[in-house]
Amino acid sequence: MKTEKSSKSSKKIPIQRKTPKIRVLAYGGYVKGEETRQRILDAALKAFGDGSFLAVTTRQISQAAQVSLPTLQYYFGDKEGLYRACAEAIVERIRRNTTGAAAEAANTLKQECTPETARSHLKAVIGALASFLVGSMEAERWAQFVARELRDPGPAFEILYANLWKPGVELTARLIARIMGRPESDPAARVQALMLISSLLVFQSGRKMPLRAMQWTSVGPKELAMILAGLDAQIDAIRG
């Protein structure tokens, strides 16, 4: 009743609005609408990266996207629909930027390997994630969106948990289990995985606090190196 007050889900027509049919033009050409939709999504991604579902208003988004308010409803149904669309877009984009090291690690896990091989894969995965997260302002916002939604579950929790968090924790946990020489789903390995990931995320989600605590003005290459050093130390500490 607290977080999800937006959906007066009881009555009302259960309209199933999804992407309006705007690509039906002959010759497969996309009509102009697709570009508008994208503009709205980008504006929303930015806004919801900076502020919570409740803090951001649809007015702000429509203004930033330079469309009128009802246009949001036209493309996304309602505020929650737009929010969920953001979550899906983030999942998509993060996936595209992370498959490299993650896929390699997953492949390695399919067969036998030494603990040290697993360890170096884990370092690669975490390193890639860290570099990606500080690489662009957008990635930074995505990280905030995800972290906020997972910590204070809202309309996009399931999407992010199932598509991002769960696979991420699972991969990490399996690598750690391999390092420790324990069974695949060892709880202790899972605990370590959660701790490792959260160690990384402190620096990216909720920037004001870590920046001030470290007396940094921003997270550049030098700062990233320190973070990675800390994470590597943590990974090296994992023992059977």
Next chain:
Amino acid sequence: MKTEKSSKSSKKIPIQRKTPKIRVLAYGGYVKGEETRQRILDAALKAFGDGSFLAVTTRQISQAAQVSLPTLQYYFGDKEGLYRACAEAIVERIRRNTTGAAAEAANTLKQECTPETARSHLKAVIGALASFLVGSMEAERWAQFVARELRDPGPAFEILYANLWKPGVELTARLIARIMGRPESDPAARVQALMLISSLLVFQSGRKMPLRAMQWTSVGPKELAMILAGLDAQIDAIRG
């Protein structure tokens, strides 16, 4: 403009309402008002522990406290005032529950000590904090309040940062620096401190996600033991 939209700080009379003078009764007896104030504060603490500043409404709080809406204004001025009062109450209560191990560690830091002494103090401090955090439902809520406010800075950021976070990180960082044989304010030690604290907090702030990831139904003694084991391993890994 996003998060702090509540204070139309520009115009308006800069009323300085503070605790109304309600204790002026002769013979030092407190009038009934003080009890009402406490009831409101407790209800607010509970509500703001579960939901964000924006998600919680003053109406909910007044209802839970069984007073009418204007009574909140009477005692706390406005919603932000009540929120800040909550932050101060939390600081106060956490302090009262953490001074033990923290004070001992601080004392040790004043003089020379071996890295191993520092390490055992660090374990004691982190262990005490962890036990406290899972000890009661209230503590759990306080942790969520603090974590939420630090990650998404709002009206109480400064209070919590200055009185809770800063001293906490500083104590931890100094202990770690001592373990590593580095100067007091070594940045690498600070990074480790932030990571360590966030490793602990991931299990307490935003419960839904870690619970699901671990397939736990709650964090009881058994789960706490696993968390502590992980944290101890992380502390043991700190090396010069």
Next chain:
DNA sequence: GTCTATAGTCGGATAGAC
């Protein structure tokens, strides 16, 4: 597809009686 205008709701805060 996109707009203007507006309906409907809700939340924070105030006035003033008791």
Next chain:
DNA sequence: GTCTATCCGACTATAGAC
């Protein structure tokens, strides 16, 4: 001190013209 009644602003969402 605490209440009832009310105001006012802000928000989401819809109706309907173009």
